Amino acid sequence: MKQLFKIFCIATVLGASLLQSCETTELDLRKNPNALSADQGNPDFLLNGIQLSFVSLVESLGGTGAEMTRIDYMFGRDYRNVYSPASFDGEWTTAYTQIRTDINALTPLAEEAGLNYHLGMAQFMEAYTLASLVDFFGDVPYTEANLGSENFNPSVDPGATVYDAALGLIDDAIANFTDGGAADPQNDFFYDGDASKWIKACNTLKLKLYMTSRLANSGALASFNAIIASNNYISSTADDFQFQWGVNEVQPDTRHPRYSASYTAQGGTDYMSNHQMNYMLQNDDPRIRYYFYRQNEETPGAEAPPALEVLQCSLQTPPSHYTGFPFCYLPNGYWGRDHGSDEGTPPDGFLRSLIGVYPAGGKFDDSSFEGQGQGDGAGGNGVTPILLASWVDFWRAEAAMVNNNPAGARTFVLAGLAKSVAKVQSFGSLDSSSDLSTAPTAADVADHSVAIAAAFDADNTGGWNVLGQEFFTALFGNGIDAYNFYRRTGYPNSLQPSLEPQPGAFIRSVFYSANFVNNNSNVTQKADQTQQVFWDTNPGSPAFPLSN
Incomplete structure (x- = not known):
């Protein structure tokens, strides 16, 4: 697998999510690089940025999930304050301002050039991102999100709707990987150009979504078993979907x-x-x-x-x-x-x-x-x-x-x-x-x-x-x-309790980002963190056997 440092000739990720290469260029300082239009983007540079932002989001949300389940250490006695609205401003920005904005810029360029592999990768990462947002936040913006000046105040979509959209994106990704394209990406940091492994990852992501939503979807286990029967999923560690870090310490720091x-x-x-x-x-x-x-x-x-x-x-x-x-x-x-x-x-x-x-x-x-x-x-x-x-x-x-x-x-x-x-x-x-x-x-x-x-x-x-x-x-x-x-x-029910005897109810979904709520007239912050995501149909806290 390629090392991360191979792409770090990229100088910066611009606000419009368009990337510059390190080639020497004559800069016109009268032009604001942040004002570049999307059609001036390079699909490879955009895809580089999407991959890096995607891994950043996984690391961040993965850390939060690990802390709440005692895999990692959680600092703070009160759940409400440990994971406050401001705690998720970074993840919200990464998901919407970076990942989805860059994907929206990449999509028409890739479609016009017949870059199906680029599209497949982007669709997979968008699907994983959307599902993860639902898993943590519940109902989130989708249909009205990332519309720019058309709508600065996007409303949230039901979590189940967003999950369905994620599954649709995975199907689109599989189709694109199957069809092939005019050219492979300059950098595929996960499978180095192997479309068959990407298809296995797509089906495995479906397994994850079906298992996660099985309480709210009567057909989820049947769909899960159908993929297992196909034998076209990640069943060997040789096909594991992971991001490989490097050893550079500075300019840039590519280490884990x-x-x-x-x-x-x-x-x-x-x-x-x-x-x-x-x-x-x-x-x-x-x-x-x-x-x-x-x-x-x-x-x-x-x-x-x-x-x-x-x-x-x-x-x-x-x-x-x-x-x-x-x-x-x-x-x-x-x-x-x-x-x-x-x-x-x-x-x-x-x-x-x-x-x-x-x-x-x-x-x-x-x-x-x-x-x-x-x-x-x-x-x-x-x-x-x-x-x-x-x-x-x-x-x-x-x-x-x-x-x-x-x-x-x-x-x-x-x-x-x-x-x-x-x-x-x-x-x-x-x-x-x-x-x-x-x-x-x-x-x-x-x-x-x-x-x-x-x-x-x-x-x-x-x-x-x-x-x-x-x-x-x-x-x-x-x-x-x-x-x-x-x-x-509700398992394992043997997790170490919080050091505080009364830390508050276990978090069934986290607060919305403070920046999102404070700047959106169509959204109201949750009263607390006991609101359950659509697939969590279990009894509410504290009746459900979740440790505090």
């Missing part, structure tokens, strides 16, 4: 964003989730050394004495509602934070656990216990996972559970686990500085699989908790589908 935010001269800036680390630690998960790098061998409060300066909570008594859950610290140097902790930042940048070689291109944990900084590990050469073969197995497991086939579900859980472990372990070689002799052996992997199978059989929820937690673990790097799964199933 979570790497560049954590491997710094001042040490780590992100905290890892105590819940996720604890789940993997308790189950001897062979992926734990790839997901997390321990900069310190001991954790205050566990092997080491409590330390007020670097881990204040190690001197505190666990809150009463934390009975049965880890509080503050984990053993063996797994140094993270609890869900909803709002402590300040102590001098622990070279002590806390960092995100590892998967997916961010960080350091493989070889028990060296060294502070890490810029350039260490794999240098940021990680991926943003978007649609993986392992995730399809977990969707199939969910379908089996819905059809009262727990034995079949267990088979798919173990299949998804096997694919996830193999993929994650392949990232170890990216960190040439690590001692891979400490990596889990084939026997370790087999023992873990047996243990998960036994846990599934013993699960007092009939397997739902194990299915959910294993799915969440495989989703590490993109929590969009974890947030969706949690709302449509």
